[in-house]
Amino acid sequence: MAFTADGPALVEGPLELVTADGRTILCDRCVVALCLCHRSAIYPLCDTSHRRHRRTVE
Numbered sequence: 001m002a003f004t005a006d007g008p009a010l011v012e013g014p015l016e017l018v019t020a021d022g023r024t025i026l027c028d029r030c031v032v033a034l035c036l037c038h039r040s041a042i043y044p045l046c047d048t049s050h051r052r053h054r055r056t057v058e
């Protein structure tokens with residue numbers, strides 16, 4: 001598993017995710033990006049929404 005600074009956790013696939021509400025999501029990719037920022041429209045999978053919300057440090 002790999003974590004990026006402001007982005008997703010990259011995990012080896014394929015895998016089967018079971019969400020807190022009991023949904024099962026089948027991911028057939030060799031690398032699956034899991035959303036850590038909770039901004040994704042397809043949460044728990046990353047849709048790259050984290051890229052549009054980066055904070056700038058002054």
Ligand code: FES
Binds near residue numbers: 008035046048049
């Ligand atoms: S980590 Fe990419 S949308 Fe949340």
